[in-house]
Structure formats: structure tokens, C-alpha cells
Amino acid sequence: LSRDSRHNRQTVKLGRIPEASSAAISKSMKGNGGRNTRLELRLRGALARRGIGGFRCGLLVEGTRVDLAFPSLRVAVMAHGCFWHNCPTCRLALPKTHKGYWRRKFMINRARDKRVRQRLTEAGWRFGEVWGHEVDDDLQSAVVKIEKLLTPRNLN
């Protein structure tokens, strides 16, 4: 952990995750938390079908578990669930109850995503984020987005 994230953890007390206030939110909470999410699995499947290999899931890079890491190319891809990472495109409404909790939670998640992006980029990794809605709406485009990261610009 960086000093920054430790500091964050100590000063922001979130307490327990409140009960999901609706079935839809409950579904997205289950779908998007933790390792090997539905999102990651769909992406991995699509990459495999496209013949793209050489990646590892959950590899520790610069103190961060990277969802899809291509170590030999120094490419890191994070698969972000739209709910947990408070997707700027989907702009999902805050859950109806415990709004204060969710506001803080999403603020912390977004700040962490930003730090991770900065840390990996500074360490010389090409960094990409794939959002849940991209995988759900157009899986092929999400794969192409990753493919572009894998191809250094000077070889185009």
C-alpha cells in the first residue's frame, strides 16, 4: 500500500456495507465486487476467442492487483463494474438508502482508481480501463480497445 492509500483508509471510516435497497442494486453489487467477476470472465473469454493470450488475472503490479496484465508488454487493463466504480457514462443513481455512505464509498473508489492509473503509468505501463457497460453493450469494441493497447504506436 502506498502511504496515500493507508492515510485514506485510516481517516475515512465507512463501516458496514448497507443492505441493498433494491433487487437491481443487489444484482449489480453481487456482479461487480471482488475477483473473477462476470465482467472479467466475459472479457477473458472474448480475448481467448480472438486468440489473444499472454495475460494474467490478478497479477500484483506496483502494489495493485491488475485485472488483466500483459507483463511482457507492460500493459495493464482494469475491468470496472459500472456500479462500484461509479461509471461517468452510466451515471447510475445512488442507492435510495444510505446515500451518504455510497457517496463516500464511490468517492474513495474513484480516488483509488485514479491513483492506480497514475502509479502504473508512471512505472511505464500502458494502462486501460474497460467498463461494464462496454462489455455488456459491445464486447467486440471492448476487445479492440485492449488490442490497441497491445500494439505499440510506433509499429502501426
Ligand SMILES: [Zn+2]
Ligand atoms: Zn458504465
